Amino acid sequence: MAAGGRQPQPRPGATVTALRAAWLLLALGPAAAEPGSPGPTRGRVRVLSAANWSLVLQGQWMVQFYAPWCPACQQTEAAWESFGKESELLDTTVGKVDVTQEPGLSGRFFVTTLPTIYHAKDGVFRRYRGSRTLEDLRGYILERKWEVVEPVPGWKSPSSIMMHGMAGLFHLSGWIRHIHSYFTGTLGIPVWGSYAIFILATLLIGLILGLILVLIADCLCPPKPRYRAETSVELIEKDNAELTAVEEVEEAEEFSANELEEDLEERKDVSDGEDGAKSSEEANSNEDGSEEDSALDEGSGTEETEDIQHPTDLETQSSVRQRKSQVADNGL
Missing domain, CATH: 3.40.30.10 (Glutaredoxin)
Structure with missing residues (x-):
């Protein structure tokens, strides 16, 4: 009070x-x-x-x-x-x-x-x-x-x-704007310096996120090994396949050799047949020549000469010509 x-x-x-x-x-x-x-x-x-x-x-x-x-x-x-x-x-x-x-x-x-x-x-x-x-x-x-x-x-x-x-x-953009204002206003960093800081931070964050994504991808989808050790079963199967291939090649070579021998034998048989035909033709030509010699002795050389002028085979024609020349010599 x-x-x-x-x-x-x-x-x-x-x-x-x-x-x-x-x-x-x-x-x-x-x-x-x-x-x-x-x-x-x-x-x-x-x-x-x-x-x-x-x-x-x-x-x-x-x-x-x-x-x-x-x-x-x-x-x-x-x-x-x-x-x-x-x-x-x-x-x-x-x-x-x-x-x-x-x-x-x-x-x-x-x-x-x-x-x-x-x-x-x-x-x-x-x-x-x-x-x-x-x-x-x-x-x-x-x-x-x-x-x-x-x-x-x-x-x-x-x-x-x-x-x-x-x-x-949008919230992140507002947060970045506040940080930029803090850098330039409170700390006195130039504007270009603040931009440089944000650029470096963006690159660093992107690098870290990229590495994290690569690690996650490797864990979820591991890459297949380029070279791996072969098991004994695979080696046995590989050897069997190589042996089968070698046997097939040998069989093919033997088959080709047999075919070649058969071909040579066929050619040999054909050549022997041709030689026999030639020898028979020569024998026939010799017989014809002897008959012609006897005919020439009897004085009928002119008719046989006309018959000999139409041979059907070249070898026969040559032998006839030889006989004709011999006859002519004997006549002389």
């Missing part, structure tokens, strides 16, 4: 500050009372992040992807906040995602332009392509215009495995 029995009076400024804090607490509701709860609200619009994005898979949602530096996003900010205030009447939860703070979510929803708006109904997503005025947004929900819009394919849905991978890639 102060001197003189007076109690300290509260300052007017402190009372106003306390009233403002109480009013703000009541206005924000449970989200302000529980700072750790997912999806805090700013006004009536729920801010989504990588930790609570799965809430979109339940119920009806309208989610806008924006960036603070985007002029078009700045123009639609007021209409989106007003749309969020009517979310309870429309039975729709309105949310927004800052792509500069949540690159993983922008990759999961494959956001390529800003602002991008998605409508979600029990996990089925549709891209909103209408006007961004409050009237059009309200009519899209009240008139159920989303029913005539083709849903996003299953493989492109934010809950698909492919979009999980895409979210990881």
Whole structure:
């Protein structure tokens, strides 16, 4: 208690500050009372992040992807906040995602332009392509215009495995951007030096991953040995095959030798037959010559000479000529 029995009076400024804090607490509701709860609200619009994005898979949602530096996003900010205030009447939860703070979510929803708006109904997503005025947004929900819009394919849905991978890639890109800012801003490394570090790190990681893939491939599909030791059974089979080949060659040589001998014998028989025919022809020619000699002695040489002038064989004709010359000599 102060001197003189007076109690300290509260300052007017402190009372106003306390009233403002109480009013703000009541206005924000449970989200302000529980700072750790997912999806805090700013006004009536729920801010989504990588930790609570799965809430979109339940119920009806309208989610806008924006960036603070985007002029078009700045123009639609007021209409989106007003749309969020009517979310309870429309039975729709309105949310927004800052792509500069949540690159993983922008990759999961494959956001390529800003602002991008998605409508979600029990996990089925549709891209909103209408006007961004409050009237059009309200009519899209009240008139159920989303029913005539083709849903996003299953493989492109934010809950698909492919979009999980895409979210990881976008998150990695954001992480690399933060590291680049740390190198250039905090450590003072030049930009080209930061790029050189990233290039070397990429090459090193690629080399390590390549070696790991090669080891895995060798374990799963080991290469066949180029040269291997032959077993005793294989050696025996190989020797038998070689012996069989040698025997076949010898048989072929013997067969060719026998054929050659038979051919020579046939030729010999033919030549002997020809010699016998020649000898018989000579004997016949000798007999003819003796008869001609006797005919010449009797004075009938002119007729025999005419008969001899038409032989059928060359050898006979030559022998006749010899006999004729002998006869002529004897006549002289």
